[in-house]
Amino acid sequence: MSTRDARGGDGLLEELAAQEEALVLPRFTHDDAWRLGSLLVGLARERRAAVTVDIRRGGQRLFHYALEGTTPDNDAWLERKARVVERYAASSLRVGERFRSRGTTFEESSRLDPDRYAAHGGAFPLRVTGAGVIGVVGVSGLPQAEDHALVVDGLTAFLEELRTSWTA
Incomplete structure (x- = not known):
């Protein structure tokens, strides 16, 4: 699923919002996190x-795994991106894009410490039906649009697995 296209700002913002609306989970347990x-x-x-x-x-880390080739910097990026999701209840890419669509940047205009918050793609809200945002899933290591796309692809596949298990 592409997160960058010729539509630019408003089209991308609509696409990111649609992803968040579509990727709502029926539940999210510790086993689901695994x-x-x-x-x-x-x-x-x-x-x-x-x-x-x-x-x-x-506030509780349920899963963390660093593949070969990553560094502690990826952990720091994940912390900063997760804080953005927790504060805005939206994907870190969507929050960053909101600022860019207004002709500014998150770092310039959010009034938040850039050492603690990063509105770069890769962190996504875990939204549960009837409960709202209950957590964050994040990926760090690729360019921001690719980090975001990996999370969206993973959540899409996970949701499909959940749907399949209901009908089995």
Whole structure:
């Protein structure tokens, strides 16, 4: 799924909002965090992507895995991107794009410490039906649009697995 296209600002913002609306989970347990995290690690391996995967719920880290080729910098990026999701209840790419669509940047206009917050793609809200945003899933190691796309692809596959298990 592409996160960059010729539509630019408003078209991209609409696409990012639609992703968040579509990727709402029926539940999210500790076991679900393991399954989603493992799925993301598998996708990263298939794509030969050196990334770190992180899943947290309510301040508790439920899954964390760093593939070969990553560094502690990826952990720092994940912390900063997760804070943006927790504060704005939107993907870190969407928040950054909102500022860019206004002709500014998150760093210039948010009034938040850039050492603690990063509105760069790769962190996505874990939204549960009836509960709202309960956590964050994030990936760091690729260019921001690719980090975001990996998370979206992983969540899409995870949601499909959940749907399949309901009908089985």
